Amino acid sequence: MFKCNKKLISFAIIISSINFAIAASHKTLPNYTELLNALVQGDEIRAVIAFNKCSPLSGNAKDTNDSLGGMNFNNFNKYKIQTNGQAKDVIATSVTLLTQHSQHGPVYNYVRLHVFEDGTTEVLSQILDPKNYALLGQATFACHLGNDKEQNSITLYDLS
Secondary structure (H helix, E strand, C coil), X not given: CCCCCHHHHHHHHHHHHHHHXXXXXXXXXXXXXXXXXXXXXXXXXXXXXXXXXXXXXXXXCCCCCCCEEEEECCCCEEEEEEECCEEEEEEEEEEEEEEEECCCEEEEEEEEEEEECCCEEEEEEEEECCCCCCEEEEEEEEEEEECCCCCCCEEEEECC
């Protein structure tokens, strides 16, 4: 048998606890202003979208009961957009990934997320044929920002 140094074991437990706490901690960004401030600082931001908690605005939005999406704000734009005759600031990001669709087989899924200054959001999802980029289907959703303690449809995490 080998002898254990109690101080060394205590130190290892403390360091492990600190590392676990750091790894498990993250800040949620419940509104446009906090998102913009985090992006300006260069923070790493991730959006998690629960589509079943969003409201379909257009398109074919069937079977969203367990649909969950995630995207990072690695690339984003901030600009003004006209909606209902008013110019609103928006932060936009998008991602395209090759995935498997239940009806179409392998497809590209293009997803764009708009976060507006008034706290509203819009998610556009398009299904594209990977051979010729033909549009096979699309849906637009209105979602609600919140934090991970609430049951909202989009949670923005500051992972920095």
